[in-house]
Amino acid sequence: MKKLAKSPWLLHYDASSCNGCDIEVLACTTPKYDIERFGIINTGDPFQADILLITGGVNSQCEQVVKQLYEQMPNPKVVVAVGICACTGGVFKDCYNIKGGIDTVIPVDVYVPGCAARPQAIIDGVVKALEILEEKRQGYREHAGKGES
Amino acid sequence: MMPVLSVLAYLLLAPLVGGLLDGLDRRVSARMQGRQGPPMLQPFYDIKKLFTKQMIAVNSVQMLLNLSYLVFLAVAGSMLFAGADILMCLFILSTADMFLVMAASSDSSPFSTLGAGREMIQMMAYEPLTLLMAVGFYLATGSFHVGDIIRQPHSAVLVMPGFLLGFIFITAIKLRKSPFDLSTSHHAHQEMVKGITTEMAGPTLAVMNVAEYYEMVLMLGIVALFFLNEHWWSWPIAIVACLVVYLLEILWDNAAARVKWRTLLDSCWVATLLTGGLNGLILMLVR
Numbered sequence: 425m426k427k428l429a430k431s432p433w434l435l436h437y438d439a440s441s442c443n444g445c446d447i448e449v450l451a452c453t454t455p456k457y458d459i460e461r462f463g464i465i466n467t468g469d470p471f472q473a474d475i476l477l478i479t480g481g482v483n484s485q486c487e488q489v490v491k492q493l494y495e496q497m498p499n500p501k502v503v504v505a506v507g508i509c510a511c512t513g514g515v516f517k518d519c520y521n522i523k524g525g526i527d528t529v530i531p532v533d534v535y536v537p538g539c540a541a542r543p544q545a546i547i548d549g550v551v552k553a554l555e556i557l558e559e560k561r562q563g564y565r566e567h568a569g570k571g572e573s
Numbered sequence: 574m575m576p577v578l579s580v581l582a583y584l585l586l587a588p589l590v591g592g593l594l595d596g597l598d599r600r601v602s603a604r605m606q607g608r609q610g611p612p613m614l615q616p617f618y619d620i621k622k623l624f625t626k627q628m629i630a631v632n633s634v635q636m637l638l639n640l641s642y643l644v645f646l647a648v649a650g651s652m653l654f655a656g657a658d659i660l661m662c663l664f665i666l667s668t669a670d671m672f673l674v675m676a677a678s679s680d681s682s683p684f685s686t687l688g689a690g691r692e693m694i695q696m697m698a699y700e701p702l703t704l705l706m707a708v709g710f711y712l713a714t715g716s717f718h719v720g721d722i723i724r725q726p727h728s729a730v731l732v733m734p735g736f737l738l739g740f741i742f743i744t745a746i747k748l749r750k751s752p753f754d755l756s757t758s759h760h761a762h763q764e765m766v767k768g769i770t771t772e773m774a775g776p777t778l779a780v781m782n783v784a785e786y787y788e789m790v791l792m793l794g795i796v797a798l799f800f801l802n803e804h805w806w807s808w809p810i811a812i813v814a815c816l817v818v819y820l821l822e823i824l825w826d827n828a829a830a831r832v833k834w835r836t837l838l839d840s841c842w843v844a845t846l847l848t849g850g851l852n853g854l855i856l857m858l859v860r
């Protein structure tokens with residue numbers, strides 16, 4: 425694996441999840457699943473994160489927060505939508521306050537379905553995200569190399 | 574010739590040794606928590622990655638201040654490894670810390686401003702003992718010079734065990750180990766996001782991490798100072814002692830919850846008085 429793929433740091437944000445998916449995200453850090461063995465750290469800081477892990481659909485209140493978190497993350501970065509709510513809005517899709525999935529606000533790279541998404545699926549999603557992250561890194565390097573950034 | 578070599582060795586090897594120790598730390602911590610933990614080389618992967626990330630400069634001085642932190646730490650460590658004055662080394666160490674405080678308070682995040690304040694409280698907490706310790710070395714060996722201290726017939730620890738205990742206490746603060754990781758923590762999630770490093774991204778954070786490795790080796794170097802004497806066999810003993818102290822810090826890190834700044838200040842000063850103060854007094858009386 426390449427540089428980024430060996431040390432992906434996560435930022436976990438709960439947009440408007442029922443907390444079911446959040447419990448599963450936290451379960452990934454427990455001894456049973458131990459995501460740190462892949463070098464993955466669950467940081468609380470967008471400035472230091474590579475992967476944005478979002479649960480729940482976006483509502484009008486947290487829309488700005490999601491956008492800001494995404495903008496604060498340094499390039500290259502990827503977004504993983506965890507749970508069916510984050511993918512499409514799920515059971516809350518038709519609520520008056522819900523805008524829909526995360527991709528209605530920021531670009532999403534990996535969709536992890538499930539209600540709630542299982543820890544195994546979340547880890548698979550993150551691993552998938554690593555490949556995309558590596559592609560983006562190469563793109564970013566070329567971009568920066570031309571002095572355009 | 575020797576001082577030049579050992580300074581060069583420090584400048585080149587300290588980041589490597591620091592990184593390896595950090596990797597060991599993370600692995601041992603994981604084992605203590607019943608997890609497998611990351612590979613030993615994980616800290617190096619992290620630093621390599623941080624250097625490839627986009628540089629988000631929140632202002633034009635933060636990187637400069639972080640670099641100053643790194644340079645001053647490297648100078649402080651070089652003084653120790655060159656066998657120079659230990660007082661001077663400790664003063665430069667505090668100066669380096671001031672650059673970190675300035676770097677943290679230069680951005681607009683309330684979390685890092687709070688962290689900067691706490692970092693200064695931490696400095697206030699451990700500074701008395703470091704100075705007392707320098708005096709202790711003088712009382713025990715008759716010199717402030719590291720080169721003379723390690724050329725004594727007996728290890729300094731024999732007459733200053735109290736100072737060593739006190740120094741182990743403040744090493745926990747310097748290495749940002751729980752319960753004293755108030756200003757920023759190596760563990761994810763604390764009450765102030767990431768404290769002083771909240772707005773440090775990519776290369777800026779990498780510089781700060783490398784600086785911490787220099788600091789870690791410097792602190793362990795001072796631990797070794799307690800054990801070194803003119804005999805060659807004191808060197809392996811010193812290295813083992815450093816490792817034991819480091820493992821103790823890891824144990825402490827995993828066993829204790831974070832305390833409030835007031836508790837930190839009180840307990841650190843009480844510890845300073847009981848260990849350094851008492852030991853210093855006895856040294857003065859028997860001299």
Ligand code: SF4
Nearest residue numbers: 442444507509539540
């Ligand atoms: S997908 Fe299910 S568990 Fe997850 S946030 Fe939505 S409703 Fe809750």
